[in-house]
Amino acid sequence: MDLSYDDLTEAFLDREYFVLDLLPEQVPADSRGQYFKIEEHWRLNGEKQAQLERFYRILLKLNCYYDFDVVWLDRPVRNPKPTELLRYVMNLLAPRPEPLRIFLDDDAAMVHICGDDLYLTVYGPDERLQRIMTALARSEGLYFWQPPV
Numbered sequence: 508m509d510l511s512y513d514d515l516t517e518a519f520l521d522r523e524y525f526v527l528d529l530l531p532e533q534v535p536a537d538s539r540g541q542y543f544k545i546e547e548h549w550r551l552n553g554e555k556q557a558q559l560e561r562f563y564r565i566l567l568k569l570n571c572y573y574d575f576d577v578v579w580l581d582r583p584v585r586n587p588k589p590t591e592l593l594r595y596v597m598n599l600l601a602p603r604p605e606p607l608r609i610f611l612d613d614d615a616a617m618v619h620i621c622g623d624d625l626y627l628t629v630y631g632p633d634e635r636l637q638r639i640m641t642a643l644a645r646s647e648g649l650y651f652w653q654p655p656v
Contacts, residue, residue: 512578516608519617519630523653527565527640528626529558531650549625556600558625561647563596566609566618568643573611573636580605596620611636 526533529549534542549555566575567589577584579595587595595607604622611618617630629640629651637651644651 512581512583512608512610515610515614516617516619519619522631524628524630525632525637525640525651525653526626526628527562527644527649527651529554529649532652533654546625555625556597559596559599559620561649562620562627563593565640565643565647565649566592566596568646569611569618569639572639573615574613576610576614578608578610598622 534540549558569575570586570592575586575592577587577592577595579598584591598604599607599620599622601622606622607618607620609618610616616632616636618627619630620627629636632640641651
């Protein structure tokens with residue numbers, strides 16, 4: 508029996524994950540910097556939309572290497588047209604956005620984007636996907652890193 512996308516998502520949440528982010532590493536909880544003020548500034552001054560546009564360009568490039576099953580509002584779409592993918596990503600600007608889940612190559616890895624975050628998460632990436640994501644992140648001025656366990 509095939510797993511539902513919700514079950515599949517739950518299974519991925521227990522796997523190794525990496526983050527595609529504006530910052531090169533996790534900000535320590537005891538940091539003396541102004542992370543929360545800067546994050547709020549980014550959200551209020553257009554960085555959220557700019558970040559989603561970067562994510563969209565990265566996802567387009569990634570879809571050249573991997574098949575996608577994009578799940579938004581519990582409706583899966585296999586390899587959506589670029590204009591459809593853009594619509595799904597930009598829907599994350601809505602006041603109460605639904606997360607966007609992308610399952611790669613018949614569920615080998617999962618990309619998760621939550622509209623409240625300025626980063627995306629990749630669950631279960633193998634070495635090849637890590638290498639590609641690192642290069643794609645650099646192409647957009649972003650960082651791809653693994654949070655400490």
